[in-house]
Amino acid sequence: MIKQQFEISAGYKKWTNILLGVGGLAFVLGVVFLGMSKDELAQTRFWSVLLQNSTFFLLVVNASMFFICITTLAMGGWQMAFRRVPEAISSVVPVFSILALLVFVGIIFGHKHSIYHWLDKEHVAHDPILKGKVAVLNPTFFMVWTVITLLIWSFVGAKMRKLSSQADENMDQEASKKFIWGNTVWAATFIVFFGLTVGSTIPWLWLMSIDAHWYSTMYSWYTFASTFVAGMALVAIFVVYLKNQDYLEYVSEEHLHDLGKFMFAFSVFWTYLWYSQFMLIWYANIPEETIYFKPRMQGAYRGIFFLNLIINFVLPFLLLMRRGSKRNYTTMTFVAVLIILGHWVDFYQMVMPGTMHEHYSLSWFEFGMLVFYAGLIMYFVGRGLSKKPLLAVHHPFVKESLIHHT
Amino acid sequence: MSQTKYESQLREPLVNGNKTYGQVTNDIVHTIEVKPTRLWYIGFYVSVVLLLFGVYSVYREVTYGIGQWNVNKTIGWGWDITNFVWWVGIGHAGTLISAILLLFRQGWRTGVNRAAEAMTIFAVMCAGQFPIFHMGRVWMAFFTLPYPNTRGPLWPNFNSPLLWDVFAISTYFTVSLLFWYSGLLPDMATIRDRAKTKLRKHLYGIASFGWSGSTKHWQRHESLSLVLAGLSTPLVLSVHTIVSFDFATSVVPGWHTTIFPPYFVAGAIFSGFAMVQTLMLITRKVMNLQDYITLGHIEAMNKVIVLTGSIVGCAYLTELFMAWYSMVPFEQDIFFKYRIAGPYGWSYWLMMTCNVISPQLFWFRKLRRNVTFTFIMSIVVNIGMWFERFVIIVSSLYRDYLPSSWSVYYRPSIWEVGFYLGTFGLFFTCYFLFSKYFPVIAIAEIKHVLKTTGESFKNDMSALEQKGADSFYEEMHHDHHEEGSVKVAHH
Amino acid sequence: MALKKFVVGCFEDEKVLFPAVAKVRKAGYKIHDVYTPFPVHGLDQAMGLRETSLHTAGFLFGLIGTTTAVTFMTWVFTKDWPVNIGGKPNFALPAWIPITFELTVLCAAVGMVLSFLYICQLAPFVKRHHFHARATDDRFVMVIECGEKTNESELSSFMNSVGAIEVNTQVAEEGWWIGRYDQDQELYKQTNIA
Known part of the structure; x- marks a missing residue:
C-alpha cells in the first residue's frame, strides 16, 4: 500500500522540538539581553536580526506559492507528483506574515530609526533627500501597504490550497476543465499581485529603505531571485526527506532532477542580477550609488561580500552542473541547505551594513534566530503536510507527472 | 523509460487532422517541391526592391559620410541605434523558443521553433548592419577585432560595452546558426530522400551532410541539442543584457539604471514573439499549415506576450518611480519633463499604449485565440517596441548637461529611413527564400511529439484517461521493467 | 571500409x-x-x-574559451599595453565578464558542433x-x-x-x-x- 498520508514521525518531532527549543531560548535571551538593553547598538542588533529573518523566511515560504501559481499558469504537469509539498510550505505564509508584522510594528511604532533612518522626523526635516521621499517613506504608507500585501498573499494562497483539495475527489471532464480554469484565474491574480509587491514595492519598503538615500531599480527583482532560489531549495529538501521516509512513491529522480535544474538555473539567474546591479554601479562610479558597495566590498563586510558570491554562485554552479548530481539525494540536500544558508547570508549583508554599520556581529543571536525559524518551518510545514494526502490523485495533469521523464 | 505516450486530454492537440508520420513529411515538404504561388513571387520581389533601396541608401552614407543622416552631435544615436536594438530584440524569440522553452518543457514550441530560429538569424543579420555602418568609415570595421596589428600593437578596449557588443552579437549569430542548422540536418535528409529531380537531390544531398538517421547519430544529436539549448539560454539573456549595458554603464540620466539588463531581455522576448506571430500567422495561411500551427500555438505565444508586456510595464513604472525616489534632479527632469512630456512626449505615450496597455487585452481568452486581433496586436507591439528604443535613446540625449548643445527636433533623413526599410528588405528576402527552400516546421520534432499530442492519438488515450492514478502508475511501471530486462539479455 | x-x-x-x-x-x-x-x-x-560523452567535450571546450579570454585580456591590459580607462584598475575583472562569457559559449558551441560532425562523420x-x-x-x-x-x-x-x-x-x-x-x-x- 502506498503511503499517501504524512504522519509526523517521532524523529521529526524530536528535531522540531530541539530546534524550537534552542531557537526559542536564543529569542528569549535576545529579548532580555538585546531588546530590553539600554545599549542602542544591542537594540539595533536585536531588531536588525529580526527584520532580516522575518522578511527572508516569509519571502522564502511565499516563493512556494509563486512556484505553484507560475506552473499553474504555464499549464505544467510535471510538478503534480510533489505539488502538495510547496502547498504545505506556502501554508506557513500567514504565520510568518504575522511574525513579520509584529517585527514591523515593533520597529515602526517603537521608532527604531537606527533601522529605518526615515523614522526620525527631526532628521528628515533637515535632510532634503529624505524630505522629498516622505510621500512613500512614512509609517502610515509603510504599514498600510504591508498589511494589505500580507493579507492578499495569505488570502489568495489559501484560496489556491483550497482549490487543490478539490482534486482529492473524482471529477469528470467538465469538472476538470472548470477546475483548471478556477486555478488559472486565482494563479493569475496571485502573480499580478506578486509583481506589484515582491516584484516592485515590497523590497523597496522593507529592505531598500534601510539605506534610505540609496536607490537601485534592480533591487526588487534581485530580492525576488534570491528568495525564489532559496524557496526552490526548501521544496527540494522536503521532497528528499519525504522520499527517504518512503512517501511520495510517484516522485522519481526525474522530478528531483527538474528541481535541481531550477536551483541551478536560478542560482545563475541570481548571479546575473547580482552582477548587473553591481557592475553597473561599479562602472558608472556615481558616489550616490557606490556608497552602497563601499562598506560591503571594501569595509567591514568584505568577507561576507565574497562569501555571498561563493556560496550562492560558485558552489551551486559547480556542484549542480553534472546531471548525476541533480539526481543524487545527498548532493541535492547538501546544495539545497547551502543555497538557503547562502541567501540568508545575502539578506544579512543587505540589512546589516545599513543598520549596524561596522559594528556587526554574527554569533549566538543571529544563528539562534536562524535555528528558530528552521524549527518553525519544520513545525508548520509538518503540520501542513499531515493535513492532506500527499498526492492530489484526481488532478487532471497528475498522470503526466507520473510518467515524467527527460 | 516507458514507451506509452500519454498526455492529459484536457490539453488541446498540437497537431490537428489525424496525421500519420508520412503525412507530416508530405504536408511540410510539399511546398518545397512545387512552384511558389503568385503571392510568394509578389512578396519576394517587393522585398528585393526594398533591399535594393536599402543598398542604395547605405551606398550614399558610405560614399558621402554620416552627414547623409540627420543625427547630430547631441543626438548622436538616432534611428540607426534604435533600429539596431529593435532588430536584436526581435532576434531573441527564436533562441528563446528553442532553448528556454525546451528546458521548460513547453511542448508547443515544436510547431514554431524552426521558423522562429530562422527569423532570429535574419533579424541579427539586419541588426548587425546598423552599428557597422554607423562607424562611418566602415572599411575600418575590422579595427574592433583584437588582432596583432601595426599600430603598436594597440588592442581594442575590452572595458568598453561597445566592444562587448561585437563579441556578443557575433557569438549569438554563430551559435544560433549552428543550433538552427544542426536541427535542420535530419530534415534536409528527409527532403533529399524524397527528391524527384536530380538537382534537388544533389543540393539537398550536400546540405544534409550525409545524414542517415542512425540511432547513434540521433543519440549524439539529442545530446548536442540539449547542450546547445543549455548554452543558448544564458547566451540569449547575455546578448540583450550587453546591449542594455551600452546605455546603462554610462552616466546619462535615463540610461544609467540597474534594471536595464533584465528589462531589456523581457522587452526583447516581447517584441520577438510579436514578430514570430506576424510571420507565423502569414505562413500558416499561405502554406496551409493550420494543422501544425494551431490556435493553441497562437494562444500560448499570446500568453508569453501578455506576460513579458507586463514585465516591461513593471519596469517602466519602476523607472518612473525611482526617478522620483532618487531625488536626483537630472533623473527627475529626464523622466518628468522630457519623457512623459516635452516635444517627444507623444513617443513615450505611444510606447506605453502599445507595449503595456494594449497587450492587457490578451487576458481574455477569446482575444488570444482571435487570429485577426492577434495579427494586429503583433504589429502594434513591434511599433511600441521600436518607440521604446527611440524614447530611451532620443529623450535622454536631446537635452544634455550643456544647454547650448540642446538639439533641435530630430527627424530622420530619407537615407536613414531607407536604410531601415532596406533591412526589412533583407529580412523578408531571406525569410521568403527560407520558406521556399527549407522546411518551415521541424519535421523530425513534430513526428517526435505526434503520438503524444496528435489529434487522433489523443483520442486513443481515453482508456488511459479513465484509469485511476494508481493503476495507471502500475501499468507504466510494468512496461518499464519489461524494457529493463532487455539489457540483461545482451550477449 | x-x-x-x-x-x-x-x-x-x-x-x-x-x-x-x-x-x-x-x-x-x-x-x-x-x-x-x-x-x-x-x-x-x-x-x-x-x-554519449559529447557534453563532456562541450564542457572542456568551454573551459578553453574561459581561460583564453581571461588570460588574454589580463596580458593585454596589465602587461602588453596598460591603459588608464576611466580610472578603473588595469585588472578590471567586472568589465571582462561579458567577453569571457561570450567566448566560453562560442568555444563550447563551435567545439561541440565540430566534434559532433567529426564523430558522426557528417x-x-x-x-x-x-x-x-x-x-x-x-x-x-x-x-x-x-x-x-x-x-x-x-x-x-x-x-x-x-x-x-x-x-x-x-x-x-x-x-x-x-x-x-x-x-x-x-x-x-x-x-x-x-
Missing part, C-alpha cells in the same frame, strides 16, 4: 520496433544499426548503446548507403550484419516474425564516401528475398 552483407527489416511503428530489437538481440544477432526518421527515446538503451559531399528511402520519412529500418555463419533466409523469416513489414538483403558499403546523391555509384547490390 568494405562491402558487407546486411539483412534489412523495415518497421512501421516504434511500438513494434522496441520488442523486435529486444528479440533480435536475445536471439544473438548483431544489430548494425537502426535508422529512424526522428529520435526515438530509449532506443539507444534498448540497443545497448553506450551513453560533412557536405559525404555520401552513405541508405538501406531504405523512407528511413527519413516514416519507416524504422533495422539493419543486421550477416556474419560468416549467419543463415540469411532464417534471419529474414525471423525478421518477419518479429513484425517487419518488409525484409530484404543488401550488400553495401558500411562507411561513407565522397559522392553525389543524384548519381548512382554502384557501391551496393540489392537482392530481394522476402
Whole structure:
C-alpha cells in the first residue's frame, strides 16, 4: 500500500522540538539581553536580526506559492507528483506574515530609526533627500501597504490550497476543465499581485529603505531571485526527506532532477542580477550609488561580500552542473541547505551594513534566530503536510507527472 | 523509460487532422517541391526592391559620410541605434523558443521553433548592419577585432560595452546558426530522400551532410541539442543584457539604471514573439499549415506576450518611480519633463499604449485565440517596441548637461529611413527564400511529439484517461521493467 | 571500409520496433544499426548503446574559451599595453565578464558542433548507403550484419516474425564516401528475398 498520508514521525518531532527549543531560548535571551538593553547598538542588533529573518523566511515560504501559481499558469504537469509539498510550505505564509508584522510594528511604532533612518522626523526635516521621499517613506504608507500585501498573499494562497483539495475527489471532464480554469484565474491574480509587491514595492519598503538615500531599480527583482532560489531549495529538501521516509512513491529522480535544474538555473539567474546591479554601479562610479558597495566590498563586510558570491554562485554552479548530481539525494540536500544558508547570508549583508554599520556581529543571536525559524518551518510545514494526502490523485495533469521523464 | 505516450486530454492537440508520420513529411515538404504561388513571387520581389533601396541608401552614407543622416552631435544615436536594438530584440524569440522553452518543457514550441530560429538569424543579420555602418568609415570595421596589428600593437578596449557588443552579437549569430542548422540536418535528409529531380537531390544531398538517421547519430544529436539549448539560454539573456549595458554603464540620466539588463531581455522576448506571430500567422495561411500551427500555438505565444508586456510595464513604472525616489534632479527632469512630456512626449505615450496597455487585452481568452486581433496586436507591439528604443535613446540625449548643445527636433533623413526599410528588405528576402527552400516546421520534432499530442492519438488515450492514478502508475511501471530486462539479455 | 552483407527489416511503428530489437538481440544477432526518421527515446538503451560523452567535450571546450579570454585580456591590459580607462584598475575583472562569457559559449558551441560532425562523420559531399528511402520519412529500418555463419533466409523469416513489414538483403558499403546523391555509384547490390 502506498503511503499517501504524512504522519509526523517521532524523529521529526524530536528535531522540531530541539530546534524550537534552542531557537526559542536564543529569542528569549535576545529579548532580555538585546531588546530590553539600554545599549542602542544591542537594540539595533536585536531588531536588525529580526527584520532580516522575518522578511527572508516569509519571502522564502511565499516563493512556494509563486512556484505553484507560475506552473499553474504555464499549464505544467510535471510538478503534480510533489505539488502538495510547496502547498504545505506556502501554508506557513500567514504565520510568518504575522511574525513579520509584529517585527514591523515593533520597529515602526517603537521608532527604531537606527533601522529605518526615515523614522526620525527631526532628521528628515533637515535632510532634503529624505524630505522629498516622505510621500512613500512614512509609517502610515509603510504599514498600510504591508498589511494589505500580507493579507492578499495569505488570502489568495489559501484560496489556491483550497482549490487543490478539490482534486482529492473524482471529477469528470467538465469538472476538470472548470477546475483548471478556477486555478488559472486565482494563479493569475496571485502573480499580478506578486509583481506589484515582491516584484516592485515590497523590497523597496522593507529592505531598500534601510539605506534610505540609496536607490537601485534592480533591487526588487534581485530580492525576488534570491528568495525564489532559496524557496526552490526548501521544496527540494522536503521532497528528499519525504522520499527517504518512503512517501511520495510517484516522485522519481526525474522530478528531483527538474528541481535541481531550477536551483541551478536560478542560482545563475541570481548571479546575473547580482552582477548587473553591481557592475553597473561599479562602472558608472556615481558616489550616490557606490556608497552602497563601499562598506560591503571594501569595509567591514568584505568577507561576507565574497562569501555571498561563493556560496550562492560558485558552489551551486559547480556542484549542480553534472546531471548525476541533480539526481543524487545527498548532493541535492547538501546544495539545497547551502543555497538557503547562502541567501540568508545575502539578506544579512543587505540589512546589516545599513543598520549596524561596522559594528556587526554574527554569533549566538543571529544563528539562534536562524535555528528558530528552521524549527518553525519544520513545525508548520509538518503540520501542513499531515493535513492532506500527499498526492492530489484526481488532478487532471497528475498522470503526466507520473510518467515524467527527460 | 516507458514507451506509452500519454498526455492529459484536457490539453488541446498540437497537431490537428489525424496525421500519420508520412503525412507530416508530405504536408511540410510539399511546398518545397512545387512552384511558389503568385503571392510568394509578389512578396519576394517587393522585398528585393526594398533591399535594393536599402543598398542604395547605405551606398550614399558610405560614399558621402554620416552627414547623409540627420543625427547630430547631441543626438548622436538616432534611428540607426534604435533600429539596431529593435532588430536584436526581435532576434531573441527564436533562441528563446528553442532553448528556454525546451528546458521548460513547453511542448508547443515544436510547431514554431524552426521558423522562429530562422527569423532570429535574419533579424541579427539586419541588426548587425546598423552599428557597422554607423562607424562611418566602415572599411575600418575590422579595427574592433583584437588582432596583432601595426599600430603598436594597440588592442581594442575590452572595458568598453561597445566592444562587448561585437563579441556578443557575433557569438549569438554563430551559435544560433549552428543550433538552427544542426536541427535542420535530419530534415534536409528527409527532403533529399524524397527528391524527384536530380538537382534537388544533389543540393539537398550536400546540405544534409550525409545524414542517415542512425540511432547513434540521433543519440549524439539529442545530446548536442540539449547542450546547445543549455548554452543558448544564458547566451540569449547575455546578448540583450550587453546591449542594455551600452546605455546603462554610462552616466546619462535615463540610461544609467540597474534594471536595464533584465528589462531589456523581457522587452526583447516581447517584441520577438510579436514578430514570430506576424510571420507565423502569414505562413500558416499561405502554406496551409493550420494543422501544425494551431490556435493553441497562437494562444500560448499570446500568453508569453501578455506576460513579458507586463514585465516591461513593471519596469517602466519602476523607472518612473525611482526617478522620483532618487531625488536626483537630472533623473527627475529626464523622466518628468522630457519623457512623459516635452516635444517627444507623444513617443513615450505611444510606447506605453502599445507595449503595456494594449497587450492587457490578451487576458481574455477569446482575444488570444482571435487570429485577426492577434495579427494586429503583433504589429502594434513591434511599433511600441521600436518607440521604446527611440524614447530611451532620443529623450535622454536631446537635452544634455550643456544647454547650448540642446538639439533641435530630430527627424530622420530619407537615407536613414531607407536604410531601415532596406533591412526589412533583407529580412523578408531571406525569410521568403527560407520558406521556399527549407522546411518551415521541424519535421523530425513534430513526428517526435505526434503520438503524444496528435489529434487522433489523443483520442486513443481515453482508456488511459479513465484509469485511476494508481493503476495507471502500475501499468507504466510494468512496461518499464519489461524494457529493463532487455539489457540483461545482451550477449 | 568494405562491402558487407546486411539483412534489412523495415518497421512501421516504434511500438513494434522496441520488442523486435529486444528479440533480435536475445536471439544473438548483431544489430548494425537502426535508422529512424526522428529520435526515438530509449532506443539507444534498448540497443545497448553506450551513453554519449559529447557534453563532456562541450564542457572542456568551454573551459578553453574561459581561460583564453581571461588570460588574454589580463596580458593585454596589465602587461602588453596598460591603459588608464576611466580610472578603473588595469585588472578590471567586472568589465571582462561579458567577453569571457561570450567566448566560453562560442568555444563550447563551435567545439561541440565540430566534434559532433567529426564523430558522426557528417560533412557536405559525404555520401552513405541508405538501406531504405523512407528511413527519413516514416519507416524504422533495422539493419543486421550477416556474419560468416549467419543463415540469411532464417534471419529474414525471423525478421518477419518479429513484425517487419518488409525484409530484404543488401550488400553495401558500411562507411561513407565522397559522392553525389543524384548519381548512382554502384557501391551496393540489392537482392530481394522476402
